[in-house]
Structure formats: C-alpha cells, structure tokens
Amino acid sequence: MTEPERQHGNDFRRHSMLRISVTVMSTPDHEILMPSEQATALLRMVANEWLEWPDYGETDLDQKTVRTLANVLIDLADQVDVECIAFASWKHAD
Incomplete structure (x- = not known):
C-alpha cells in the first residue's frame, strides 16, 4: 500500500487515475x-486495471463482464505480439 493509500484508504484508489507515457510518432499522412x-503493454495495463474495478466498487458491471472485457484486451495484445513476431521473422528471412 502506498503512502497516499494509507492516508486516504480506498477513497484514494477510487479517485486515482492510471498514468502512463508512450512514445508516438506522426507520419506525413497524419x-x-x-x-x-508499448501498445501491447498499454492494453495489458488497462485490462489489469479493469480487473481491479469490481474489488473497489468502481463499476456497475458484474465481475464476469469485466473479466470478459479485460480478456478481449489481453487477447488483442497477444495477437499484436504474434503478428509482430511473424512480421519480424518474415522480414529477417529475406
């Protein structure tokens, strides 16, 4: 438990936001x-954050729905990883 959580209890957790930094680039085509x-890490971080919501009463959704939605993000992250590995393997095979 962090110091702010000790001072404010669950109210701190309920009102805190997930903060992340990602590197982005803009192409000439905007x-x-x-x-x-970083994209897959972001997807997994959001999924893990969602999985904690029912424990803190931060959602009106039932736990099964939250787990299902989080699993969609985790599956998407896994799919991106697999496709990037396949692309890198194909690129190095040339």
Whole structure:
C-alpha cells in the first residue's frame, strides 16, 4: 500500500487515475504510430486495471463482464505480439 493509500484508504484508489507515457510518432499522412511493445503493454495495463474495478466498487458491471472485457484486451495484445513476431521473422528471412 502506498503512502497516499494509507492516508486516504480506498477513497484514494477510487479517485486515482492510471498514468502512463508512450512514445508516438506522426507520419506525413497524419497517422500516429507507437512501438508495438508499448501498445501491447498499454492494453495489458488497462485490462489489469479493469480487473481491479469490481474489488473497489468502481463499476456497475458484474465481475464476469469485466473479466470478459479485460480478456478481449489481453487477447488483442497477444495477437499484436504474434503478428509482430511473424512480421519480424518474415522480414529477417529475406
């Protein structure tokens, strides 16, 4: 438990936000790019945050629904990892 959590109890957790930093680049076509490992880490962090919500009463959704939604994000992160590995393997095979 962090010092702010000790001072404020569960109220601190309920009102805190997940803060992250990611590297992004803009292309000439105005597309935004970010490293895949940061994208997948972000997906997994959000999923893990969601999984904690029912424990703190931060959602009206039931635990099964929250788990299902979190698993969708985790599966998406896994799919991105697999596709990046396949792309890198294909690229190095040339």
